[in-house]
Amino acid sequence: GQQVMQIPQYQHVQEGEDFTTYCNSSTTLSNIQWYKQRPGGHPVFLIQLVKSGEVKKQKRLTFQFGEAKKNSSLHITATQTTDVGTYFCAGGTSGTYKYIFGTGTRLKVLA
């Protein structure tokens, strides 16, 4: 079945450093979503990418969707302690009603 993997699994950064997480799907996706889950909390929707090669920005966060629509990345510039949490990608495929979530990247920011 479809699998969505993320790397790295964990990342510790000093506050102010940049952070990137990568998402790779075993199948071609129709779209991809990104979520953030704070420790002890629930996932919160951040953004959706649909087009091949699409790049979207939200303040310090930059999201990319690969040309082949099988991978994606989330880059955070100048991390802050409020960025702490686990970031999940979720891949959607044509004709389905559900997303398959990636394994997640847990980010810890050291002040």
Next chain:
Amino acid sequence: NAGVTQTPKFRILKIGQSMTLQCTQDMNHNYMYWYRQDPGMGLKLIYYSVGAGITDKGEVPNGYNVSRSTTEDFPLRLELAAPSQTSVYFCASSLSGARVRDGYTFGSGTRLTVV
């Protein structure tokens, strides 16, 4: 708007007991989902529903059952609880599934321990 409401927030079950996790949403979303998240892990889809009266299995349906009699409610039933079902259960809803540009709205979760 309350969004997606899950009850209970915490529960301890003994092996072999049964329970129903409740999920209700007030956003008139057609699509609803149940995920489980084991400690330090990602989300695994248990069951989903595309509308009242329609449900389908996800990645890990064994040991669970669902029903969708109304648009608002999507309860998850655990029969004969086992330690392997110790997890955090999240209910989610969306307006249109995986087709257009809306994300899932998640409930705050139910933390279940089976002992």
